[in-house]
Amino acid sequence: MSHNIELGRWGEDLAAAYMEEKGWYVRHRDWRYNHTDIDLVCIDEEDTTLVFVEVKTRATPMFGRPSLAVDAEKRRNIVNAARAYKHSFRKENRMARYDIISIVGTPDTKADIEHIEEAFNMLDVFEDFCV
DSSP states (O other): OOHHHHHHHHHHHHHHHHHHHTTOEEEEEEEEETTEEEEEEEEOTTSOEEEEEEEEEESSSTTOOGGGGOOHHHHHHHHHHHHHHHHHTTTOOSEEEEEEEEEEOOTTSOOEEEEEEEEEOHHHHHHHHHO
């Protein structure tokens, strides 16, 4: 397994533990729709919001914050996958939100975790696409 894949899995494990520590329920990990995966699907601590979380992990901040890698195309793919997710679970009536967890570090170093709540929304994603 490549170093980047191992680092990404470690980051997702760390992000899932972080969300659970906040009192959130991690409902699914790596939920797939076509060629897009949603790293974490969580339910917030108030049980009112379904949160689709993109996790980005980098070993160092040399190339900027990992969250900057979530470009317009990635956001559009996440929103489309989230719509498919909600359609798959027809009884799901919680509000949807899109977060990014940015992690800088490695299993051998201290990790810096940044949780960006409401990092983007569906309207912004499709507005960016149409412009």
